[in-house]
Amino acid sequence: MIRSIVTDIEGTTTPISFVHRVLFPYARERLPGFLEANEAHPALANVPEPKLGTLLQWMDHDEKITALKAIQGEIWKEGFTSKHLVGEVYADVPLALSAWFAAGLRLFIFSSGSVEAQKLLFGHTPAGDLTPKYEGFFDTNIGSKKESASYGNIIHALGNQPDEILFLSDIEAELDAAAAAGLAVCQLVRPEDKTIPSPRHPVARDFHNVSSLFGLPCE
């Protein structure tokens, strides 16, 4: 019997294109204004001159540099809280989360985006603030999504039996790792994300389909 559901974000609750189509261009567009307003920002101390040019170059190459991540994170936070940015979720997601939550299922997120970024996205969706539906948020501080030990850590944190936890993701290697730890798994194959169906795991086109496959409430 499923008692907890752990979901991935990109390709599962949210279009994969959201980051590149919405978040990255927003940070790029707001960067000059951010630098003007925050000349003495501590994150800028480690950015070589010319700061704007350097940061734009790092953005172009999607560099994993702490200063860049910190500045992008602040621009996005301002964007979400001022409602210039909206966290995209597929239309079936808020409905299913409500039905699952109402039925007493425990809901969690496991994503490679930071917990703070997860809360910003789910806190500002077209369906409103979805974070109260969630009991907990996990990022890679608990481990890599492609290593089964990470799912062992999640089992420990939730206090459920492994097979009482359902993990939803679009990435086969993540599902393999979760299944190796004993979790129930289901792959989301969203037509918009052009996901390739796994031959090894149950496959669902949306969260309603997940409910049907696992006998969960969907209204």
Ligand SMILES: [Mg+2]
């Ligand atoms: Mg994903």
